[in-house]
Amino acid sequence: MSRTRSLSTPKISRHTTDVTTSPYRLATDSPSRQLQWELQQLAISSQKQFSAQLDREDDEREVLHREALTEASARHDRIRREAEQLRKQLEQQVQAERRRREEEAQKENDRLRREREEQELAVKKRQESERARTAELEAKRAAEVKRTEEEAAERRKQDQERRDAEAAQKLKEEQAAEVRRKDEARAAEARAKQSAVTSQQAQTAPTTKVSTQPAHQVTQLPQPIPVNPQWEEEHQRYLTIHQRLKELRNGMASQAKQNPELKQAMGDMRREIRKSVGQLREGKGANSNQLKNIMDILKKAATLAEPSVDITLYLASPPRQVNDPKGPALLVYLLSIFAKAIVAQFVDEAGVKPQIADPIGTVASHIFAISDLRWKEISLVDILIAKFHVVCPVLFGIYGDEQSVQGKQRLGWSKEEDGGPFVPQQRHFERMTGLGAGFAGISLKNYEKARAKNPYPDHHYWQAIARIANVPSDQITETHLVVLKGMIEWYEVKFLNFFGDAALAVLRYVLVELPKRSPPSIAAKALAGLVDVLKRQKKLVL
Structure with a gap:
C-alpha cells in the first residue's frame, strides 16, 4: 500500500519545547542562540510528530483496509454460499419440473393410449353391432318379404274363397229360386186340385174351412256390417x-x-x-x-x-x-x-x-x-x-x-x-x-x-x-x-x-x-x- 504524505504545514504548539532541556537555560546564554535552538528543536519535534502521525494514519488505514478485505471476503463467501444454495435449489426445481413433465407426458401418453384402445374397442363393437344389425335387418327384410308374399297369397286365397263363396251363394240362391218356382207351381197345382175337390164336395157336403201354409220358407243369413268404403x-x-x-x-x-x-x-x-x-x-x-x-x-x-x-x-x-x-x-x-x-x-x-x-x-x-x-x-x-x-x-x-x-x-x-x-x-x-x-x-x-x-x-x-x-x-x-x-x-x-x-x-x-x-x-x-x-x-x- 503506498503512503501519502500530507502537504499542509503542521500546526506547532507554543508549548512544545521543554525549557529544561534547552542548553541555553541560563540567563547568561544568548537569547538569539537560545531562540535558534528552540526553533530547531521545534522543527525536529514537528517533523517527528508529523511522521508519527503519518505512521499512525497508515497503520489505521491498513487496519481498516484489512478489516474491509476481511469483511469483503466474508461477504463474498456468504454470497458464494447463497449462490451455491440457489444453484442447488434451481437444479432441484429444474429436476422436479423435468420429472413432473415426464410424469405428465407419461400420463398423457397413457391416456391417449387408453383412448385409442377405447376408440378401437368402440369401433370394433360398433362394427360388430352394425354387422349384427345389418344381419338382423336383412333377416327382417327377408322375413318381411316372406310375410308380404304370404299375405299376398293369403289375400289371393281369401279373394278366391270369397269369389267361390259368392259363386256358391249365387248358385244356392238360384237353386233356391228354382225350388221356390217349382214349389209354387206344385202349390198352385195343388190349390187348383183342392179347389176342384172343394167345389165338388160343396155340392154334396157342408162347407169345410181349409188353412194353407207356404210350401217353402227361405231363411236369410245375417250379413256382416260393411266397413266404410271411403275409409278402407x-x-x-x-x-x-x-x-x-x-x-x-x-x-x-x-x-x-x-x-x-x-x-x-x-x-x-x-x-x-x-x-x-x-x-x-x-x-x-x-x-x-x-x-x-x-x-x-x-x-x-x-x-x-x-x-x-x-x-x-x-x-x-x-x-x-x-x-x-x-x-x-x-x-x-x-x-x-x-x-x-x-x-x-x-x-x-x-x-x-x-x-x-x-x-x-x-x-x-x-x-x-x-x-x-x-x-x-x-x-x-x-x-x-x-x-x-x-x-x-x-x-x-x-x-x-x-x-x-x-x-x-x-x-x-x-x-x-x-x-x-x-x-x-x-x-x-x-x-x-x-x-x-x-x-x-x-x-x-x-x-x-x-x-x-x-x-x-x-x-x-x-x-x-x-x-x-x-x-x-x-x-x-x-x-x-x-x-x-x-x-x-x-x-x-x-x-x-x-x-x-x-x-x-x-x-x-x-x-x-x-x-x-x-x-x-x-x-x-x-x-x-x-x-x-x-x-x-x-x-x-x-
Whole structure:
C-alpha cells in the first residue's frame, strides 16, 4: 500500500519545547542562540510528530483496509454460499419440473393410449353391432318379404274363397229360386186340385174351412256390417305408401352396395338419426341438441338431387299436375328411417309412460313442418302417417274380429317374430296406448305463433276419435278402447283448448256412453275410469 504524505504545514504548539532541556537555560546564554535552538528543536519535534502521525494514519488505514478485505471476503463467501444454495435449489426445481413433465407426458401418453384402445374397442363393437344389425335387418327384410308374399297369397286365397263363396251363394240362391218356382207351381197345382175337390164336395157336403201354409220358407243369413268404403280406400292408399317405402329402402341398400361413399353416408346418417330419436326425453329445451342433429342431417340430404325418386308415390293425395315429380331419394329414405324410429319410441316409451309422447310428437311435427324438408311446399308427413296405418289401423276407422287371425291383423296386433304368434294381450295394449298417445302428441300441436305450417292439423285428432266412436257396437274391441284412452289421457286439456264445448261433448260421449254400449271388458272399465280421474285431477265434471 503506498503512503501519502500530507502537504499542509503542521500546526506547532507554543508549548512544545521543554525549557529544561534547552542548553541555553541560563540567563547568561544568548537569547538569539537560545531562540535558534528552540526553533530547531521545534522543527525536529514537528517533523517527528508529523511522521508519527503519518505512521499512525497508515497503520489505521491498513487496519481498516484489512478489516474491509476481511469483511469483503466474508461477504463474498456468504454470497458464494447463497449462490451455491440457489444453484442447488434451481437444479432441484429444474429436476422436479423435468420429472413432473415426464410424469405428465407419461400420463398423457397413457391416456391417449387408453383412448385409442377405447376408440378401437368402440369401433370394433360398433362394427360388430352394425354387422349384427345389418344381419338382423336383412333377416327382417327377408322375413318381411316372406310375410308380404304370404299375405299376398293369403289375400289371393281369401279373394278366391270369397269369389267361390259368392259363386256358391249365387248358385244356392238360384237353386233356391228354382225350388221356390217349382214349389209354387206344385202349390198352385195343388190349390187348383183342392179347389176342384172343394167345389165338388160343396155340392154334396157342408162347407169345410181349409188353412194353407207356404210350401217353402227361405231363411236369410245375417250379413256382416260393411266397413266404410271411403275409409278402407284411404287405408289402402297409406298401406301402398308404406310398401313403396320398403321398396325404396331395398333399392337404396342395393345402390349403396355399388357406391361405398353412399353406403358410408347412409349408414352414418341412419345411425345418427336413430341415436338422436332414442335420446328424446321430457323437459323444456331437453331435445334441442337432438332436434338440431336430425335437422342438419335431413337438410343435408335434401340438397342431394341424386339419386332421385318420384315424390308423388309417397303422397296420399298428390297434386294432379306436376311438371317434375322428382325429388331427393335420400331425403325420403331418411324420413322413412326417422318415422320408423319415432313410432318405435311411441311403442317402447309412451306405452309405459304416455306423457312422454308429447315431446316426441313435438320433434316429429317440427321436422315435417320445416320448409327446407318439404317438396313443392307439400309436407312429407304422409310417410309418418303411413307407418301409423300399419301399426294402429283403428285410428282410421278400421275394425275386425279380435278373435280371428285376420281380424287381429286388421286391428294392428304385432307378432313376436315374423311367422310367429301374436304378442300377449298386455304387450299389445301397451303398444296401442303408446301409439294412441303418440298420435295425439303429433296432431294436437298449436302453430298459431309459428311461421311454419302445421303438417298434421288438429282436425285429424277429432276425425280419429269420431271414427273410433262411430264403430258399430258389436264391432267395438278392446283395442279401440285402449287406443281411445291413450289418445285422451294427458291430452284432454289440449283437446278442450282446441275444440271447446264440442270437445267436452265428445269426452262425455266417449268416456260415459261408449263404455256402456261396448262389450264388458277391462279396457271399457279403464276408459270409463278416466271420468273420475278428470274430476279429481282436472276438476272436469262429465
